[in-house]
Amino acid sequence: MSIRVATLNVWSLPAGLAKHKPQRMRAIYERVAGLNLDVVAFQEVWTQESLDALVAGSKRAGFEHTWHNPEPASGSGLLVISKLPIVKTHFEAFEAKGHSERLNHFDYYSGKGIALVTVEAPFGAVTLLDTHLHANYAPAQGLDEYKGIRAVQVLQLVTSVANLRTPLIALGDFNLEETETSYRVLLGLSGLRDTAVDLGVVQPTWISESPYQTVGQSDKRIDYIFCRDGRQQGIEPRKMSREFAEALDFDGVAGGYSDHAGLVAEFAPVPARAVIHPDHDAALALAAGLLDAGRAIATQRQFDQRLTSGGALAVGIATYNMARFAAQNRRRFLKNVLGFASSASFAMLAGNLALSEWINPKEVAVYDHAEQQLARIQADLRRN
CATH class of the missing domain: 1.10.287 (Helix Hairpins)
Known part of the structure; x- marks a missing residue:
């Protein structure tokens, strides 16, 4: 018995701000169909066309259950598809949203937040947390004016799962590198474990060689799959891999699945252990x-x-x-x-x-x- 999950930021921005959207959405759901997954958490599904394509294509691949915001452009951009029955859902919009006067920084107007989706796995209920934290819009210059905003979002996330009794898999685009203070805050206060670190398969998910990255970008890891035991049931990561990182060709034009790579992880049930908060x-x-x-x-x-x-x-x-x-x-x-x-x-x-x-x-x-x-x-x- 196990549960296989994936996360991918699909880079479907409105108003022509992302390239090759129809071709990439088709490539994504076709690839999802071949990865033997149970649940997939997407981010940046901010156009109706991409939402419809991913939901329809995924249903043909056996993902009969879905959760998403009603309005993509003004919603969270989050989409969860599942072959397992969804038994409970909850969404919280982030209280800290960014700076309203920065019209070129989309976060304030995007409705980002935290989606908690509980599915019935073969060994019992498991809750998945899909999220997308505030972006750092000036990484090359190192002038990150949104560190405080992300810290508030991290604390809201920690609070939202504090009383959760089921095993938890938190995944998505956290816009945090593991050297950042908020990464330590997240793990130290939530009891979450970094699956890639546990399995020794740490790889960047923002890849400079991607055809969608601008010159001067550096590799970094900002997408994660975290996990935590429940009160009566534990989960242990068995496998993890980076996916959706390959180059694609769209009628002679270099492309890819997204401007992010995705992650796939498999978890098996184990006896519940006490949740540890390292260096809290x-x-x-x-x-x-x-x-x-x-x-x-x-x-x-x-x-x-x-x-x-x-x-x-x-x-x-x-x-x-x-x-x-x-x-x-x-x-x-x-x-x-x-x-x-x-x-x-x-x-x-x-x-x-x-x-x-x-x-x-x-x-x-x-x-x-x-x-x-x-x-x-x-x-x-x-x-x-």
């Missing part, structure tokens, strides 16, 4: 430091937005008065230019006020809630 004291301290740093960034952004609002107000008033003066002196062109500048300044004022007084306070409040979650996690660890 250090993980608690690291989490607190990440939250402090994230809060400082959010507070500074709010200050900068208020400062910009003040400058926009001053410029708007000045240009408005100058436009009135120009109108009185029949300088039509100058009046129009100054009128436009005044309108633009007041628009900037309105936008920054919305950010600083409505949206940004919510971000600061998210850090308050994360600190409360961390305190509860600490109390639970001390009781256990």
